[in-house]
Amino acid sequence: MSRSERVSPTAYATGHFWVRHGLSDARLSTPQGRLLDGGFSAFTQLTQRLGGGSLEALMLARHAGIDARLDHAIETDGISQVVELAAGLSGRGLRYRQRHGERLTYIETDLPHMATLKADLLEQDGPLPAHHQVRPVDALADTGPRSLAAIADTLDPERGLVIITEGLMNYLPPAAADRAWALIAQTLGRFRAGVYLSDVYLLGHNRSLAMAAFGLMLSSFVRGRLHLHLHSTEHAKNRLTGLGFAEVTVWSPRDLPGAEAHAARAGGDRVRVLEARNARPQAPRKRATSRRTRAR
Template sequence: MARRSETISPTAHYTGYVWVRHGLSDPAFATGEGRVLHRLLRPLMAVSGAVGGPTLEGFLLARHRLIDDLLTDAIERHGITQVVEVAAGLSARGWRFTRRHPALTYVEADLPGMAERKRRTLRRASPAGPGHRVAELDVLDETALDRLVAGLDPARGLVIVTEGLVNYFDEATVRAMWSRFARALRRFERGRYLSDLHLATADFAVRAFVQALSAFVRGRVHLHFADETAAREALLTAGFGRAVLHLPASTGLVRVVEAAP
């Protein structure tokens, strides 16, 4: 989950370790920082779970698996065979999907420091599929994504994935980012955008969780849009032709966006 800074966030380490724990990643993706953070948070998460509250691990798994399901649908049912995951961090989704789908082209795009760390991690892991690669990208650069996707095949379609990214930016920045994503996808015969999104709900549990997450990442987590209708309208205004917000079955803390140009 890289932002403008080259520093790797605590959540990148934590999530990387969670994916390994649950069989969603190669052990090479687990960092010492992630192990320590998971150990430190375990008592707090146990208490929250015991009283019926959310846990960070459960929330992360719910959104990650739903994005996986939607990406699988785009590949297997709609024939899209190219993926760009922006700010992939220590996620092993590209590693997993290219092993499962050898014909898939999967580009993980991150800031230079995170991209180089990802390359080192991949060299220690079991081999990814032949279509996997890591590229450097600043998501706030107005033309960087256009330049990246210019080398892909319009006939093969494209999925753009962001996970754990958009709520670190204010609404104006997110709207501009979505416009760039929609513009990039219009180059392709078939396209999808998949992302998690926290809404600006009045629900106490959601707001308390977001405040705790802000403290954990040592930065502000922005809540965008009052409800699903407002979020959908923002996506349509950004240039998408269709947008659906999915609710993961096991948590109400987050929505997963599925949009098409």
């Protein structure tokens, strides 16, 4: 098979989904994605009729919610390095590169075939700048060139680090999820300030017949079993602190700028944004101001 045929169909579908909603670049929309996104739209309409809510609202709420907390980490905590695991064909890396320029280092990662495909699509107009990279990484590898640790070795500990997983953790069985979380916590511990951001679905908040049917249909659509790892906010805090994080917060998208409207739709309130930190962040260092700037 060619490398594109080894990429998950859902990666193609979500790639076009983000483009369709104005959250990505047309380069990340593929013919496969346009075709599969049509099936995805029909699927989400079916889930709404069955009472499971809108899957589109859920995806938009989680995406905007993660963006809101990423903005906070950059603007308030002074963090200027981001690693996104299993980035797929999401346009977040491109959007943040365009917004922040060389001030922000953004590394998108995925398994080799997906990473190669994405790099090819993004480099249609020329090579990516040094501060925006697409690299192959296995989120469960603790050593080796394709490990998260190897990526961290190339970064500056004083600039802090945000690690993002969106749409990944529910594909991992419990033991693998714990392993991934522990590796992320260990990596963030190497940085002045470290923040982990992810979507999360609390079992206690999503326990209903309609949601059970919704989960079965979604598992069928993505061709794999989905796992709900966390029962409640308290369970999330206990489990992640036990795996090495110092502080854990579970955000409702209703409380995050840019995500409120999506969370107000049926289905959009099913997701939460998980934020875990390595320690209380230090205040970012003030940059020296030139005499010319002070005179203005």
